[in-house]
Structure formats: C-alpha cells, structure tokens
Amino acid sequence: MCAQAGENVGSVMVFTLVCGVQEYLQQREERAREEKEREKREREEEQQRLEEAKYRGTLVTVESFRAWKEGFEEEMKEKRGKQREDTSTTSRRLTGRQMFERDTTLALSDAKFFTDDDMESGQVQGDMERGQQYEVEVDESLFEDLDDLALENDS
Secondary structure, eight states: OOHHHHTTTSSSOOOHHHHHHHHHHHHHHHHHHHHHHHHHHHHHHHHHHHHHHHHHOOOOOOOHHHHHHHHHHHHHHHHHHHHHHHHHHHEEEEEOHHHHHHGGGGGGTTTTOOOOHHHTTTTTHHHHHHTOOOOOOOGGGGGGTTSOOOSSSSO
C-alpha cells in the first residue's frame, strides 16, 4: 500500500488507493475463510477417525479373553452373593403366579361378576376349570352419545 502511494505521488490517487485496500481486504478475507474451512475439515476428519476407532475396538487374543472372563466371573459371583443377601434380609413378596399357586380362591376373584345362581350351583368353578368363558352384559346406553367424538380410526 505504501509502495502504491509512493508511485502515485502528485496525481489523483484516492481511487487507486481505495481499489488497493479493497483488494487487500478481499484477499485477507479469502485466506481467513480458507483457514476456517481447513480447520473444519481437519476437525471432521479427526472426528471420523475417532468414530472409526470406536467401532474397531480392541483386538481379542486368547490371553486377553481369559483375563476378561476370569474378572467377569468374579464380578458375577459377587453380584449373586449380594442378591442372595438382599433377598434373605428383606421380606420376600410373592409374585402373582406364586399367589395363585398358593391360594386357589384367587382364581375365583372375578366370580362376583357372575349371577348368584351360577355361583350356588358350582357351575362357575367347573366351567372355569374347563376354560369356559361367560358373556358379560354391556350397558349400551353408555355408548349412545359417541357420535360427537372425533375418533382416530373412523371405518
């Protein structure tokens, strides 16, 4: 810029200097943009290398597998021991299946939906053992005003 100003001493040089400054700023901006793009590419390449390394993992040899397996088996033994201690110290709650297996009256817990005549005759117990299903009365008056509802599956 100083060299350009020295060349134009004594003449109208404002336009020449402004053009020179514009060119310098454009070149500087272009270099900065290229530098940012290069850094971005390098970061992306590094990120890609890290991703690929994550999927490659560690090569497994017989010795490394044995060492891992021994440590894993010890860890599992410790966990099993802790679980046994936890279940022995806390009160055990029965699962639903265990409850039905121990108390057969639970199989009749839905019997209140049957009529008294069915229960007295013992028909319900026999039918339940044979897998018989009963029809349940539905009060259709509950469903009369459903025309106003916007249902998802209108078929």
